[in-house]
Amino acid sequence: MSAPVVVAGASLGGLRAAEQLRAAGWDGPVTVIGEEPYMPYNRPPLSKEVLAGKASFDSLAFRPRAAVADVEWRLGTRVVRADLDRRTVGLADGTTLPYAGLVVATGMRPRRLPCPGPAAGRHTVRTLDDARALREALTGPGVRVVVVGAGFIGCEVAATAVTLGAAEVTVVDPLPLPMTGPLGDLLAQALRDRHEQRGVRFALGTGVTAFHGDDRVTGVELSDGTVLPADVVVESVGSVANTEWLDGNGLDLTDGVLTDEHLRVGGRPDVVAVGDIARFPNARYDGVPRRVEHWSIPTDTAKHAARVLAAHLNGTEPGLDPFAPLPTFWSDQHDFRLQSFGAPALGKDDVRVLEGDPDGDVLAGYHADGRLVGVVALGGAAAAAAAARHRAALLKQPALTA
């Protein structure tokens, strides 16, 4: 039997890679290896519906396509090393697997704060098990919650904690506004106001220096010396790429796995990367390689990478243009939604209100060199629909040459 395509990582990206390999005409064996003991599941509800108790853990599982029924799933183990010259990967259980093609889909893990103090009572939200543990902690009576990190996950968790009836919810971040990195100041300010009106407090422009408590956290010490009392701490301070298993192969692993414009790794036609671990140049923008942690990215990258890999393995031409996805993200917080199309982060210096106003439903346009490069809506369904009306124009745009 011929060697399989090994998909390292059994999250959304790994599942889509397997499905898309079949769709792209790879009929050979496929082995997917995943560290978690679960079949691939949908992560965004972990910080929202699942945490709030509105969706069951079971409802998160993806329904794999029929075409992947013969795929071998090795769950509860991980890939710990790879020898790309020999085309083998080694698993945590000691097995060595030869491969015909390799899909790097090991994703990210939450970054942890290096501060001194007890570990118990500190949570992250990346996996099902994380969300289960956090839900249990949040549903205690009168809990005081400190969320460290005012990004997507931090803001979503803070909103959910308020809904669950937490006594106090404080979000800490060294930056002056929440989500200012992806949104810029105008919408970040509007976001902050909305959170405050709904009971979330902020401690901004300050870092965390220590955790207080003996066997479990009782407080969070900030850089200015203030101590916030806390029963539950959530660390949402970014993520770290799971690339250690690729060490020693001469790859650029500085932030995820560097790929070419077809998601190939290290100039090798038999190795591709998918999902938020892939640092790829987007031909739609300036061609600077970036990792993208949006929900749509695993599916988009898997489709492109699988075609490239299947064509190589089948000895055909993929005939594809360089990978150029239109970034899309959304975030549900309290009773409002953020909806984005394009690359607002590239146009943060020239933000204009296109519709509405920041106190109500608002649509902001982000410009680079006077041209619209992204839109973000904040508010209800009407605002999101307004953003969607700009999508076609953003999609049509020629590449931005920086």
Add this chain to the structure above:
Amino acid sequence: MKVVVDMNKCQDHGQCVFAAPDVFSFDDAGHLAYVPDPDEALRDEVEEAADVCPLQAIRIED
């Protein structure tokens, strides 16, 4: 082919509308409407729509 959207799950994200505009659309009230028995020729589009639905609310039956 047969398409079913779990309207209890759907949160009107509209990703399906972008992926398969021949099958999914929004009505005047901003709620999702769709063709339950689209032509087989639209299978690729519909599969794409099912893939990109953030709530995984779209099921292709048969």
